[in-house]
Structure formats: structure tokens, C-alpha cells
Amino acid sequence: MGLEAQLKSDGFITSTIDAVIAWSRKNSVWPMPMGISCCAIEMMAVADPKYDIARFGSEVMRFTPRQCDLMIVAGTVTYKMSHVVRKIYDQMPDPKWVIAMGACTSTGGIYRTYSVVQGIDQFLPVDIYLAGCPPRPDNLLHALIQIQKKIGKTKARDFQNKPLPELPVIQNN
């Protein structure tokens, strides 16, 4: 059977490399669970049977940054800790995304104090800010869906080259 006849009998679809790669990327986002304080408990809950993050292809939480493409920062980040978080982020391969989970991570929250970074966007390029103290697990799933939508619009060779903010100065008191 010739190719034309075989295509007619089996059927075929057309797509682009960009669309196929974006589709596979967005359905296999592997999170780096950067759980620092209480918000991390809600982050862990997304993996339980009730919320079941596996439905979105993101159940593979990795504890090595080299296998992750989404950093979920959950908790209060101090200036000293910010250098650790940034170091882990720098070790993740491109392209990569960041969710700031909760009030503390996004703005410092209730901690208006010398030791706490008033928002991780001072040292990381944040894609999604998640409100709440703490946000519910379903809010985190919603943020993941928004990240997936963003990824769906990327092209295969998009390496984001986001300008990175300077690391905050550690304050010695």
C-alpha cells in the first residue's frame, strides 16, 4: 500500500514541533517543593488522594533541582535563606517557572521585620503569586493550571532569559 493510501486508511493529524513540545512540557511539570514553613503543609496536601496533583502530571516532586522545572516557594523566606533558595533555583535547568505560595512568600506577610524578605520577587522571577495565609491546596492546583497555560504558549526554543534580580544583602544584627 502506498503512503497516500495508508494515510487515508489509518488517518493522520498535523501539528508543529512547538505545539508538541509545549504540550508535553506543560503536562509533565516536575515541582521543586521549596517548603520553608507553614504553607508547606498545604503544599504537601496537593499530593494526597483528595487533591491528587497527579491528574495534572505533576506528582513527581523532586528533591534535586536538576530534575525540576517549577519551584514552589512555600513559607517565610529570611534574608539568610534567600541565598539558599536562589542557589537551588540557579541549579534548575531552563526553562523554569516559580510560584510564590502564600502571603509571606509574596510580600513578607505578617512579618514586617528586619530578617524577612518582603517578597521573593526581590531575588527570583515569580510567575504566579498565590494569595492566602495559607492558600488552600486547590488554590495551588489553580496556580499550576495557570503555569500550564503559560507553558502552552511557549515555543520549543524559548529559553526565557529572564533578568534575575540581585540577591538581597544579608543583614547582620
Ligand code: SF4
Ligand atoms: S502565609 Fe501564613 S501559613 Fe503561609 S508561611 Fe506565612 S504565616 Fe505561614
